[in-house]
Amino acid sequence: MIRTRLFVPVLAGLRRRLRTSEAALIALALLLGSCAGLMTMLQANVAHVMQRILYGIGADDRLSAQTMIDPIRLIALPLGGIALGGFVWLARSRRRAPIDVVEANALHGGVIPMRDSLTVSAQTILSNGAGASVGLEAAYAQMAGGLASVVGQWLRLRRNDLRILVGACAGAGVGAAFGAPLTGAFYAFEIVIGAYTPAAIAPVATASLAAVVTVRALGLPAYLVVLPAAEPIVSSDYFLYAALGLICALVGIVIMQAVTVMEGMVRRSFIPDLARPFAGALLLIPFALLTPQVLSAGHGALHLDLTMKVSLGFLATIFLLKIAASVVSLGFGFRGGLFFASLFLGSITGQIFAGLISMIPGASPVNANDAALIGMAALAVAVVGGPMTMSMLVLEATHDFALTSTAITASLCASTLVRETFGFSFSTWRLHTRGETIRSARDVGWVKNLTAGRMMRRDTPTIEESASFAEFRRRFPLGSVRVVIATDEAGAYAGIIRVSAAFAGDHKEDAPVGEIVHLKETTLSPDQDVSAIMRLFEAKETDELAVVGEDRNLLGLVTEKYVRRRYTEEIEKAQRDLFGD
Incomplete structure (x- = not known):
């Protein structure tokens, strides 16, 4: 009783402080950003342990980087589909889809039920851990943003402060995954908050830095995109890479539309909801037998294809198979996103672009590594959104400002074409197919x-x-x-x-x-x-x-x-x- 009497005034004072002091909100962002970094690494490790057990890979190996996989091990895909179908059965009484961080900030003032965050995270980890062609970034952002939402509601933050805190922590989760604080900060601004706001700069930057520093201080591994050194950029490269950005925009639109078409076909089919992930897993097995690069998000495959000299035919084959695997995975109900898949596909698009340019008589050669970096950013912008987010990822991966400026050019071209012809990122497009009209996370709630x-x-x-x-x-x-x-x-x-x-x-x-x-x-x-x-x-x-x-x-x-x-x-x-x- 005495403890309760002491706790209530302290909590009330804390709530008043958070509602009146920007410094207090920054301190809260610092604490939750550190938690976001820990949760990101926990989820990544759980998914990786699942892959190690199911596919027999080493502790330092990546599933998509394997040269071949024992066909017997591919039973993990349908087993994962069955487990995911069990989730569908358990959630059959729910009348709505789980609220993600973008929808929460756009329509609900940053309010995310913790049950929704746990559901999205568990389904995404299960899908990725079983080897489906989906990434974990959606789970990172969801759990970090969901924690911020629950704490913010408990502290009775104002609507705008709650939105900022949710965006800051979601970005911190993504930044921690790549060891890239600027990427995480811009992810928060562009993808989750929907605007660059003076009030959000300090909390967002603090949360993202705290997440990355926490991961590094504990010696935990992050998905660092370590890429080969880039070649010097000349003026004519801006025009070439602007064209690459437009090509990536078209590829991104095709991928997003293909996922929607596949989802529609599956919904209209005779396959019951519970069996759809299992059926999708069976379709993924032939792709995995052709090449393991289609499995999981593609971290290992991205590094493998960039460091090895491979033919254009091989790259084109991987490109088509990865798109097909991602479309099947999402269309048949596996949970996850296209964040890293778009980075992987963008790097392949850039390498194919450089290879085709080199085949034109008299054309100036294009460095394949540079093109891979630019394509990686441009296609990710087309699918995920956030031109500065992906450009900062290039900067933090290469430390090359000249290449980053070119990445910004290509990303802006891709973003403009997608907005003019399609109008949505992948997350807002999926909300649009459910009947919502939002085009970004900007608050329209x-x-x-x-x-x-x-x-x-x-x-x-x-x-x-x-x-x-x-x-x-x-x-x-x-x-x-x-x-x-x-x-x-x-x-x-x-x-x-x-x-x-x-x-x-x-x-x-x-x-x-x-x-x-x-x-x-x-x-x-x-x-x-x-x-x-x-x-x-x-x-x-x-x-x-x-x-x-x-x-x-x-x-x-x-x-x-x-x-x-x-x-x-x-x-x-x-x-x-x-x-x-």
């Missing part, structure tokens, strides 16, 4: 929350449409109210009557007032958001709209003036949050 049901007035006067003009004028004299809602005999909505219109014109005293009702069929539902409401106001050129239920019973009235005022207030609040005011 307040738009969803600002609904007709929340903004309507409930004390709207009503009258039956069969009432006479005399009765109407007696009950609602000029100046008393602006509009009155007409109802039918059953009490359902029948339209809107302007009081001024009832007193204007030569209306017979005993005529029904229903003669002048308007907007009979134009109504709002209580769950329509502010964007839809304003569009309807503009389309109907009216000042008021009624909010009705499913049986057309009147719930309230919304005015355009009030809606626009509330919208403006929320915009101004969002701007203040953006700049930390």
